[in-house]
Amino acid sequence: MTDLKAVALLAGVSRATAARAFASPDVVRPATREQVFAAARALNFRPNRIGRQLRQQATRLLGVVVPNLLNPVFAEQFQAMEHAARVHGYNLLLATTDYNVEREAEVVEDLLRQRVDGLVLTVTEAHDNPLLDALSREVTPFVLAYHQPLRDDFSAVSVDNRAGMAMATEHLLQLGHRRIGMVAGPALQSDRSRLRYLGYCDALRAHGLPSLPIIEMPAHTQAELATLTPHLQRPNAPTALVCSNDLLAISVIAELRRGGHQVPRHLSVIGFDGIALGTQMHPSLCSVVQPIEALALAVIQQLLAQIDGAAPASVCLPCHIRPGESIANTWSKPHEKVR
Incomplete structure (x- = not known):
């Protein structure tokens, strides 16, 4: 041989x-x-990598846990992280959880059994999470992606979700909108969604305006016309909608069109994430942009630093509004329904 x-x-x-x-x-x-x-x-x-790994007591593998790959934000993140990890001689193992807390614990345990050198985690809920508490007692370091810093002994890379959604809502307010609704997944399914809801409320409150009842969809990234319609038919219906993520916003626009509503002529729609797909549709999606590539690079840098013995640290990256054709001002666009 x-x-x-x-x-x-x-x-x-x-x-x-x-x-x-x-x-x-x-x-x-x-x-x-x-x-x-x-x-x-x-x-x-x-x-023979296995032999080398046994000698070095390191697998050069990093475990990555995300809710799903249906949302392009996680696919874009994974691709950028894989590139950054390979530069340093690491490979990634991916697992998805579909926002299921029990599944999160299962996949993390499986990755630990494969002796990954570190973990990148996007979980449903980072606050008072038994899984994270247990991991903090393990020797395997981990970094939270998209979760805002929670504890000094947790490493996290995120944007300010609350400030970002306040920025989106303020953007609509500056265009003259005063009846702004928010669309989100079931029961504000993740801690990111809840922070974004608080940001939406913050911006309206700053202008002395009430927040409207949340429009809750049965899925985190998929809208349905039957749920939207009652909110659009009531007196003082919204003239604009902020959505908890871009894929949901894209689905909302499709459902509105199906119901005879033109975007932005009858309703303005803004998303949150800044995925590339939003720029390729018509109307192009206005969105709060998370710097996905920069976030992915920061996550890998933080994790490798911890593997080398550094203490956990957290980073909050800036976000910004990406202009798009999915919003319009209220004084130049009528908001009656198409007949």
């Missing part, structure tokens, strides 16, 4: 250099690295 010594001999390098080419390719000169890889291909050799 071909071994590393044979690869080194064929490549014309030392065994130590051949080992470095596989273990830390960035520290080997490109020409030498390619000689080693060419020899490995010729000899059909692959390094």
Whole structure:
């Protein structure tokens, strides 16, 4: 069976250099690295990672837990994290939970059994979470993604969800809207949604305006016309809707069109996340942008720092409004329903 010594001999390098080419390719000169890889291909050799992991007591694996990949914000995050991790010689293991608390505990336990070196977690609820309390007593470090800092011994990377939604609501207020509703998933399904709801209320209260009853959808990222219609038919119906995430906002626009409402002619709609898909639709989606790539990079940096012995730390990144065609001012657009 071909071994590393044979690869080194064929490549014309030392065994130590051949080992470095596989273990830390960035520290080997490109020409030498390619000689080693060419020899490995010729000899059909692959390094034994498991043996190396056992010797080093490290798997070079990071576990990533997200609610789902149906929401592009998590797919975009994962892609950016994978790129950042690979630069440092790590690979990612992904698990989804569908906002199920029991499932969160199961997948984290499974990842720990696979001896991941660290965890990136987006959970349903980060406050008073028994899973996080248990993890804080483990040796495996973890970083919370999208959750705002909760405790000094937790590492978290997020945006200010409350301030971000207040910014979105204020943006609509500046366009003349005074009846602004909020659309969210079931029972404000996540702690992020609840903070965004508080931000919506903050902005209205600052202008002496009441918040409208929340329009609660049966799914976190999917709207339905039957739920929207009663809110749009009542006296003093909203002229604008803020949505707890972009995918829900896109679904709201589709359902409104199905019911004969034009966006933004009859209703303005704004989302939260800033996913790329929002710029590719018509009307383009106005959204509060989370810097997903910067967040993903910060998450990996924080986790690798903890693996190297650094103390937990938290970062709150700025967000901003991305203009879009899905909103309009109230003084130039009528809001009657299409007949």
